[in-house]
Amino acid sequence: MAKIGPASFKYILRAKFTADSLIDKPDVIGAVFGQTEGLLGEELDLREAQKNGKIGRINVESSASNGKTAGEITIPTSLDIAETALIGAAIETIDRIGPSKATVTVDKIEDVRISKREYIMKKAQQLLNDALKATSVDTTELLQKLYEDVRQKEFVEYGSEKLPAGPEINDSEEVIVVEGRADVMNMLKHGFTNVIGMNGTNIPKTVIDLSRKKTITLFVDGDRGGDMIINAFSQMGHVDFVAKAPSGTEVEELSKKEINQALRAKVAFDEYEVGGGRGKDQSAERKSAPVQRQPVEVPTELKEKVPGLINEIIGTRGAFLVNEKFEIMGKIPYKEVEAAILNIENVFMLVLDGAITEEIAKSAEQSEVKYVVGNRVSGSSQNVKLISYDDVGYRYR
Numbered sequence: 001m002a003k004i005g006p007a008s009f010k011y012i013l014r015a016k017f018t019a020d021s022l023i024d025k026p027d028v029i030g031a032v033f034g035q036t037e038g039l040l041g042e043e044l045d046l047r048e049a050q051k052n053g054k055i056g057r058i059n060v061e062s063s064a065s066n067g068k069t070a071g072e073i074t075i076p077t078s079l080d081i082a083e084t085a086l087i088g089a090a091i092e093t094i095d096r097i098g099p100s101k102a103t104v105t106v107d108k109i110e111d112v113r114i115s116k117r118e119y120i121m122k123k124a125q126q127l128l129n130d131a132l133k134a135t136s137v138d139t140t141e142l143l144q145k146l147y148e149d150v151r152q153k154e155f156v157e158y159g160s161e162k163l164p165a166g167p168e169i170n171d172s173e174e175v176i177v178v179e180g181r182a183d184v185m186n187m188l189k190h191g192f193t194n195v196i197g198m199n200g201t202n203i204p205k206t207v208i209d210l211s212r213k214k215t216i217t218l219f220v221d222g223d224r225g226g227d228m229i230i231n232a233f234s235q236m237g238h239v240d241f242v243a244k245a246p247s248g249t250e251v252e253e254l255s256k257k258e259i260n261q262a263l264r265a266k267v268a269f270d271e272y273e274v275g276g277g278r279g280k281d282q283s284a285e286r287k288s289a290p291v292q293r294q295p296v297e298v299p300t301e302l303k304e305k306v307p308g309l310i311n312e313i314i315g316t317r318g319a320f321l322v323n324e325k326f327e328i329m330g331k332i333p334y335k336e337v338e339a340a341i342l343n344i345e346n347v348f349m350l351v352l353d354g355a356i357t358e359e360i361a362k363s364a365e366q367s368e369v370k371y372v373v374g375n376r377v378s379g380s381s382q383n384v385k386l387i388s389y390d391d392v393g394y395r396y397r
Contacts, residue, residue, distance in 0.1 A: 009077070023062075163204060177218050216240050
């Protein structure tokens with residue numbers, strides 16, 4: 001006899017029966033098949049329907065009491081609701097079971113899919129709840145893993161010493177030099193790809209060579225060791241800017257915000273105090289010294305417009321050429337400002353990512369520039385108004 005798989009049920013027909021004497025389950029099943037035969041035609045004949053897999057195993061549950069028998073008949077079907085109803089009506093015509101007079105009444109036709117939907121909903125709620133619990137991990141942990149994966153992809157070994165570095169060293173005009181591998185990894189994690197590490201206090205030849213071709217920011221730890229590296233580097237290579245981690249911290253420990261703050265607060269090497277003295281004068285063309293100056297009166301319009309320009313230029317080691325409408329005419333590298341502005345006309349203002357040196361001030365005079373804005377003022381001029389970031393109320397962010 002063919003059986004129907006539970007997964008293919010659509011409906012379960014449930015009927016109750018009573019018999020006037022003691023009967024067995026085979027008597028009930030025999031009556032179901034025998035007394036419905038021929039009532040619904042060959043297609044819905046129960047024997048044929050079961051052979052064809054349209055109905056499943058007929059189940060009978062019964063109990064006897066006081067010489068009578070009562071129970072329930074269940075018939076699972078894969079037929080549609082109308083065909084199942086016809087079978088239900090047919091078995092209600094049964095009037096004898098075994099030797100006894102009997103009655104059969106269809107109790108209900110149960111839609112199995114409703115039960116399945118209820119099960120699905122409960123199971124889905126359970127799965128969702130389990131999934132939410134499983135995924136309620138520390139977001140910081142997930143981000144850290146993501147950053148580690150990204151760092152591994154971006155990390156390169158650069159030069160003959162195979163120094164730890166970011167992928168943009170060759171393509172970038174500006175390079176950030178840090179102390180070691182862990183510093184490089186932290187910088188890469190936070191999106192700084194033009195970075196290279198020295199792997200100690202000895203200055204590698206690769207870095208020295210880079211310092212002669214690139215604009216160099218030396219970014220060191222906020223301790224005595226950082227000062228020692230600045231001293232050592234200045235004697236062997238060319239440093240444009242110096243940045244330090246906050247006192248007592250290391251570059252590898254800094255958050256992105258702290259890195260940005262440190263880089264924005266960088267100073268030209270000539271202005272940086274190392275061991276009680278000033279930075280080495282690396283170029284006769286870039287001599288500068290602190291100038292005692294009185295507070296500068298800055299027009300209100302400059303105070304309103306210039307901070308936005310500073311935000312854009314800061315951290316780029318460049319300079320904006322600005323016209324009287326405060327529109328950016330162009331951008332040039334900071335180290336080329338002195339020579340470049342002598343060949344450019346109608347420059348109203350320079351906004352520098354760096355200090356205003358004496359040489360820059362003189363070049364601005366010759367080019368009839370009205371204002372020069374820089375992070376520090378180390379030069380002087382009678383005709384050009386030299387303005388520091390502080391003068392326009394700029395605050396590092």
